[in-house]
Amino acid sequence: MKRTTIDLWVGIFVALGAAALVFLSFQVATQNTFSRNSIYTVSARFDDLGGLKVQAPVKSAGVLVGRVTGIRFVNDAFVAEVTLAIDKRYTFPTDSSAKILTSGLLGDQYVGLTPGAEVDNLADGGTIELTQGAIVLEKLIGQFLYGKAAGEGESKPQ
Amino acid sequence: MNSENVVEIDRLSFGYNSGRQVLADINMRIPRGKVVAIMGQSGCGKTTLLRMMGGALRPSSGDVRVFGESLVHKKQAEIYRLRRRMSMLFQFGALFTDMSTFDNVAFPMWEHTRMDESMIRDLVLMKLHAVGLRGASHLMPSELSGGMARRVALARAIALDPELVMYDEPFAGLDPISLSVIGQLIRELNDALGATSIIVTHDVQESLKIVDYIYFVADGRIIAQGTADEVRSSQVPYVHQFVWGERDGPVPFQYPAPDYASHLGGGSKR
Amino acid sequence: MNAIANLLRSIGARAIDGVWRLGFATRFLLATLSHTPSAFRRLSLTVREVYFSGVLSLTIIVVSGLFVGMVLGLQGYDTLVRFGATEALGVLVALSLVRELGPVVAALLFASRAGSAITAEIGLMKATEQLDAMDMMAIDPVARVVAPRFWGGVLSMPLLAAMFSATGILGGYLVGVVLIGVDSGQFWSQMQNSVDFRADIVNGVIKSAVFGLAVTWIAVFEGYEAPPTAEGVSRATTRTVVTSALVILALDFILTAFMFRGIG
Numbered sequence: 001m002k003r004t005t006i007d008l009w010v011g012i013f014v015a016l017g018a019a020a021l022v023f024l025s026f027q028v029a030t031q032n033t034f035s036r037n038s039i040y041t042v043s044a045r046f047d048d049l050g051g052l053k054v055q056a057p058v059k060s061a062g063v064l065v066g067r068v069t070g071i072r073f074v075n076d077a078f079v080a081e082v083t084l085a086i087d088k089r090y091t092f093p094t095d096s097s098a099k100i101l102t103s104g105l106l107g108d109q110y111v112g113l114t115p116g117a118e119v120d121n122l123a124d125g126g127t128i129e130l131t132q133g134a135i136v137l138e139k140l141i142g143q144f145l146y147g148k149a150a151g152e153g154e155s156k157p158q
Numbered sequence: 159m160n161s162e163n164v165v166e167i168d169r170l171s172f173g174y175n176s177g178r179q180v181l182a183d184i185n186m187r188i189p190r191g192k193v194v195a196i197m198g199q200s201g202c203g204k205t206t207l208l209r210m211m212g213g214a215l216r217p218s219s220g221d222v223r224v225f226g227e228s229l230v231h232k233k234q235a236e237i238y239r240l241r242r243r244m245s246m247l248f249q250f251g252a253l254f255t256d257m258s259t260f261d262n263v264a265f266p267m268w269e270h271t272r273m274d275e276s277m278i279r280d281l282v283l284m285k286l287h288a289v290g291l292r293g294a295s296h297l298m299p300s301e302l303s304g305g306m307a308r309r310v311a312l313a314r315a316i317a318l319d320p321e322l323v324m325y326d327e328p329f330a331g332l333d334p335i336s337l338s339v340i341g342q343l344i345r346e347l348n349d350a351l352g353a354t355s356i357i358v359t360h361d362v363q364e365s366l367k368i369v370d371y372i373y374f375v376a377d378g379r380i381i382a383q384g385t386a387d388e389v390r391s392s393q394v395p396y397v398h399q400f401v402w403g404e405r406d407g408p409v410p411f412q413y414p415a416p417d418y419a420s421h422l423g424g425g426s427k428r
Numbered sequence: 429m430n431a432i433a434n435l436l437r438s439i440g441a442r443a444i445d446g447v448w449r450l451g452f453a454t455r456f457l458l459a460t461l462s463h464t465p466s467a468f469r470r471l472s473l474t475v476r477e478v479y480f481s482g483v484l485s486l487t488i489i490v491v492s493g494l495f496v497g498m499v500l501g502l503q504g505y506d507t508l509v510r511f512g513a514t515e516a517l518g519v520l521v522a523l524s525l526v527r528e529l530g531p532v533v534a535a536l537l538f539a540s541r542a543g544s545a546i547t548a549e550i551g552l553m554k555a556t557e558q559l560d561a562m563d564m565m566a567i568d569p570v571a572r573v574v575a576p577r578f579w580g581g582v583l584s585m586p587l588l589a590a591m592f593s594a595t596g597i598l599g600g601y602l603v604g605v606v607l608i609g610v611d612s613g614q615f616w617s618q619m620q621n622s623v624d625f626r627a628d629i630v631n632g633v634i635k636s637a638v639f640g641l642a643v644t645w646i647a648v649f650e651g652y653e654a655p656p657t658a659e660g661v662s663r664a665t666t667r668t669v670v671t672s673a674l675v676i677l678a679l680d681f682i683l684t685a686f687m688f689r690g691i692g
Contacts, residue, residue, distance in 0.1 A: 006479045007472075013483045017587025020594035021633070027616070028522050028597060029623040055624070212564055234568075241566040252561035255552075266565050269572075 039085040040124035041069065044098045044111075049080045050134025052100055052109045058084050060113040065090045068111060084111060084128075093118040097130035109134060163187045164322050164354040165211055170220030171378075172206060180206050181378045184220070193348050193355040195365045197400065198375035199409065204358045207375070208324050211356065212246055213237040224322065242270060244322040249330055251311035253299040259286070259310050260295040266317045285313040288350075289343060305336025309343065316347055322354050323347075329361040337361070341368050362401050366390065374400070453649045459570050460578050460648065467575040477580025481542035481644075485588055488537055493525075493592035496533060497599025500524055504600070505608055514610050518619035521600030526623060526632045527688070530593030532680050535639035537592075538585055539672035543647035546577050547668040550651025551661035559652075574648050581647065585640020586633050593632065631687045638679060643672045 049071065058066035070083035086092075095116030102109050113128075122128070165188040172181040180203045188194050196204045209215045210222055213229045222229045224240060232240070245266075253262050263282045267273060273281070286292045289309040299307055308328065315323055325344065329337050345368040348355045359365050366372075366386045374382040374389075374397055382389070382397045392398060399407030415421065467474050504520040550573060553559050559569040597619075604610045623629070647668050654664035 006476055009483045010475050010478050013478065013486060013584075014587065016486075017590055020587070020590035021629075023594045024526060024590060024597075024629050024632075025625055028526065028619055029625040029629050055627075057621075214560070214563065238566040238568075241564060244564075246561070246564040248557045248561050250556065252557035254558055254561075255556070266567075269565070269567050 038088050039066065040088055040122075041083055041085050042122050042124075042126045042128055043081055043083050044128040044131050045074065045077070045079045045081050046098075046100060046131050046133040047079055048100075048133035048136060049082065050100055050102075050109050050136055052082065052111070052134065056108065057110045058086060058113060059110055060090070060092070060115070065113065082111065086122075091121040092116075094120050094122055094126065095130065096122065096128060097132070098128045099132040100134040102135075162189050164190050164225065165356070166221075166223040167207075167211075168221045168223075170210070170217045170222060172203075172210065172215070172217050179378060181217075184375075184378075184380055186373060186380070188354060188356060190354050191348075191352060192370040193345060193357065193368060195357045195359060195369040195372045196375060197358075197360060197362065197365070197372060199400075200360065202375050203378045204375050205326055208246075208326055208356065208358045212244065212324060213241065242318070243320060244324065245315040245318070245320040246324040246326065247308075247311050247315045247328055249327040250304075251299075251307040253302075253307055253311055253314070255299050257299075258295070259291065259297050259299070259302070262299070262310060263295075263314045263317055266314065270318060281317070285317055286310075288316075288347065289313045290339075303336075305332050305339065308332065308336065308340055312340070312343060312347070316351060316353075319351055320353060322356070325355065325357045325359070327359055328357060329359055329364050337364055338367075341365070344368060362403070366401075449653075452653075453645070456570075456649050456652065457645055460574050460645075463568070463571040463575040464579070466571045467579045470576075473572075473576040474579050474583075477576045478584050479580075481538070481546065481577070481581045482584030482588060485538055485541045485584070486591070488541055489534055489588045489592050490595050492533065492537055493530075493595035494599040494602075496529060496592075497521060497525065497596030497601075498603045500529075500596065501600040501603030501608075505604055505610065514604075515614035515618055517600070517604045517610050518597075518615035519622040521604070522597050522619045522623050523628065525593040525596040525600075526628050528680070528684075530596065531589045531632055531636040531639055532676060534589040534592040534636060535585065535643060535676045536673055538581075538588055538640070539643045539647075539676065540669050542581060542584070543643045543668050543672050544665045546581065546644065546647040547651040547654070547665045548661060550574065550577070550648060551654035551656075551664050554652065554654060555656040555658070555661055557656075570652075574652060578644050578648050581644030582637070582640045585643070586636045589636030589639075590633065627688070631683075634687075635680065635683050638683060639676050642675050642679060646672050646675065 052068065052071065054068055054071055056068040057064050058068060066084050066086035068082055069085045072081050073079075074081050084098075092113055093116040095118045097114045097116065099112045099114065100109055101112045116130070165186065167184055167186040170181060170184040171179070173179040184207065196207060198204050206215060210217055210229075211224060213224075213232065216230060225243060227240060229237065229240070253259075254265065257265065260282055263285050264278050267278045267281060271278075283292055283295065286295055289312050291306060291309055291313065294302065294306065294310075299310070302310060312328075323344075328340055328344065332340065341364045344355060344357065347353070357365055357369065366389065369386060371385055372383060372389050373380050374394075376396055382392060382394045384392065389397060389401060392401070396408045398404070399409060405411055500521045501517065504517050505514060508514045508516055508520065550559075553569075553573065559573065562569045562572060601612075601615065605612045605615050650664040650668045650671070654660045
């Protein structure tokens with residue numbers, strides 16, 4: 001076997017293709033799938049998830065600490081149960097609270113964790129008790145209008 | 159098995175699925191060391207016959223034996239094993255257009271042998287020298303004339319010293335000089351290699367000079383056979399017309415048509 | 429009445445012929461795949477075909493990718509600026525390219541650049557009896573001619589699609605960030621937050637691999653099946669491009685339905 005100029009060109013071609021794949025994998029996408037060994041899962045129940053989806057980020061103080069791995073409806077309590085996979089490097093007290101928040105005005109929804117004060121930390125399979133569901137824009141507007149109407153009603157008799 | 163006959167064909171017939179009968183009741187013996195021609199008009203089935211000897215087509219009935227082995231029920235791998243002892247020269251050479259002359263001749267050696275490069279190089283140059291084209295080894299097939307391409311194809315056909323060489327219209331489309339060069343080469347190489355050659359052709363004069371025996375095929379049947387001298391003096395009307403190139407005879411000049419006078423005057427479109 | 433009968437008859441004949449061809453094409457693919465070991469044992473043959481179908485398609489892929497990305501940058505900006513969401517430009521460009529345009533447009537270009545060349549080459553080799561000559565030398569043309577071309581194409585396609593997407597994203601960056609002035613940090617970070625490695629990049633690569641397989645299969649089959657005349661080869665070449673385009677778009681729909689359902 002001899003080396004030929006074709007081999008050189010094919011070598012360049014394959015290198016460029018590999019470079020493009022590396023570019024797509026690391027510059028365009030983030031390697032945001034946590035490996036199975038480095039996570040622990042906890043669950044939390046919410047009265048309203050809004051538009052939360054599987055794979056949505058879990059953040060604490062604005063830093064990505066985990067992912068939403070499962071969403072299901074609990075029929076006997078009529079609430080939604082969300083499974084969160086959290087990176088083992090981060091630990092949270094058992095009385096931490098979870099909120100469903102929105103990034104920006106129209107952005108995607110994510111789960112925000114606010115740490116509590118207990119000494120013990122959440123373990124694998126644990127539950128976050130303190131939760132606050134999504135703020136749904138329609139409800140908010142409804143409350144605002146209702147509140148305003150009620151306020152006006154109160155002020156009239158004076 | 160008769161070791162003296164390289165190819166034996168018994169009561170062979172062949173038809174396509176559409177029902178058209180191409181060959182019927184063909185019997186042939188091609189003895190070792192001879193150059194045998196199969197002649198006939200274009201479309202008489204002689205190329206089909208050649209392909210059957212190479213195992214590329216299978217007969218509808220009858221038997222084809224090459225080197226004493228019947229090809230009729232052979233598997234592809236067994237046919238390939240037999241084909242390594244034979245080779246075929248195609249009508250227009252069928253050189254690999256993306257390879258140089260040298261590579262074309264070296265190709266069968268690269269594919270079938272484990273010889274080292276320097277040995278292959280010497281062998282290729284010897285084969286090219288035999289056809290007088292050692293100096294053209296670097297040329298691409300597109301740079302060769304028709305006659306030269308045919309000679310390169312000949313060198314490629316004998317690259318692995320085959321025992322049986324089949325030629326499909328080796329003289330088609332050649333000028334008179336190339337024609338006699340190819341004719342002489344076929345004879346010389348056959349004798350030098352101790353091979354057996356089968357030539358399918360309609361070029362009577364050139365092939366009569368070099369062949370030992372001739373089969374005439376018309377309408378899928380063998381209608382005459384014999385040595386060159388027997389053929390020249392043959393009184394079979396078809397052979398006579400064919401050998402001497404007469405315009406009219408058993409093979410009519412006119413394609414079958416309605417009566418001439420009524421056809422012209424009748425005004426019918428056909 | 430007769431005309432209708434004739435029409436029905438010709439439709440029926442075409443349908444039967446189509447099914448027949450599909451069956452033969454499948455058998456041909458299996459035969460080609462069965463010669464895979466020989467295509468890789470003699471790697472230089474396959475490398476040569478990677479050169480012809482991959483390296484020679486490089487220019488058209490890179491240039492088209494760049495322009496498609498630039499157009500996406502312009503159009504995306506024009507749309508997003510109405511919602512005041514120009515920082516999402518990176519997401520828009522990257523997702524459109526990685527998920528759809530990269531694999532699909534690269535495959536369409538590949539079919540017309542490399543697929544047609546493969547068909548024409550094999551068709552001409554058949555018309556000039558080169559394949560018969562090989563067969564008579566006891567060398568299987570499917571192993572020696574078809575299998576390396578097939579694998580060369582199948583291996584080149586994902587790489588070409590990746591390059592198309594990458595240059596497209598750079599083109600979007602060029603227009604969006606350098607020319608229009610979208611914030612560079614926003615452009616990349618939004619993109620990185622929204623593009624998922626497994627769901628988007630890997631699926632895009634799978635798509636392009638499937639397209640590469642389909643296009644090369646069609647190309648080698650049409651070439652091998654071409655009637656051995658000048659007209660036959662030219663018709664086969666046209667058919668490769670047309671059939672490939674239809675198959676790519678149909679497969680794209682099927683694959684997208686499988687891959688991205690419930691994620692977006």
